[in-house]
């Protein structure tokens with residue numbers, strides 16, 4: 345039987361022993377696993393941990409600020425922050441092919457991450473939020489057949505000049521245990537219970553060309569959708585809820601004004617492991633509130649669709 349208090353004490357012991365006089369680098373993504381890993385390691389070794397956070401410009405509304413506030417101010421961790429929004433946007437300029445977009449974002453992420461890492465002094469270990477199911481390959485959402493359908497990005501293989509050891513303090517845990525551990529370590533509930541979010545972020549949800557303006561529009565749509573799902577008490581029934589902005593405009597009317605604006609889709613699915621998923625039967629009144637709030641509050645959108653496709657045949661993400 346798994347015991348939280350014992351786990352934390354033993355993990356702290358073993359992290360201290362493993363790291364010795366070294367220094368650990370941890371990439372923060374804003375997701376559950378890397379956040380919990382960072383806070384656990386921080387508790388063990390304090391300022392011998394340095395976190396790198398790359399803002400790729402494809403994050404959710406207020407996400408970058410939230411990460412800086414929580415880890416930098418609240419937990420008082422050493423935090424190396426790279427605001428790479430402009431670099432990502434210029435690399436993506438004119439690109440519309442999904443794989444091309446993913447590869448561009450993935451490669452630039454890796455380059456940016458290691459550039460920041462080189463500024464952090466003498467690092468001996470790289471921390472990863474690897475969980476037990478990630479190791480058991482057949483169970484991994486990214487190790488199975490989906491990984492050949494879409495290129496998933498993470499930190500990848502280490503560059504040759506960086507001779508770091510891996511530190512994976514969560515590798516014996518399942519997701520539920522990681523969430524429980526996160527709560528115990530004082531992470532906020534909205535972070536601990538968060539839906540999965542892809543590495544390329546809103547970049548693969550802005551269908552067609554990614555621009556700052558379209559990302560800002562999508563951030564607003566996404567924030568309203570998630571807010572309504574939370575208010576309706578449905579967030580935990582859903583594996584993942586996402587909004588996409590389509591490269592399509594439609595005619596609308598608001599007041600006595602004709603509009604010609606972008607179309608967005610909302611998608612919510614239930615799933616066990618992301619390998620297959622069922623579209624979620626979102627109650628009509630929730631759909632209704634989302635549609636009316638989005639068209640009223642988001643300047644660039646005048647039409648809202650709901651995606652009723654399961655996986656297969658569709659994937660969870662659109663790109």
Ligand code: XMP
Pocket residue numbers: 485490494495496497498540541542543544584618619655658659660661662
């Ligand atoms: P698909 O769209 O293939 O997604 O059905 C399955 C799950 O994987 C997430 N996803 C990613 N996660 N990096 C990630 O860390 C990625 O590049 C990536 N692409 C998709 C997706 O959100 C879903 O949970």
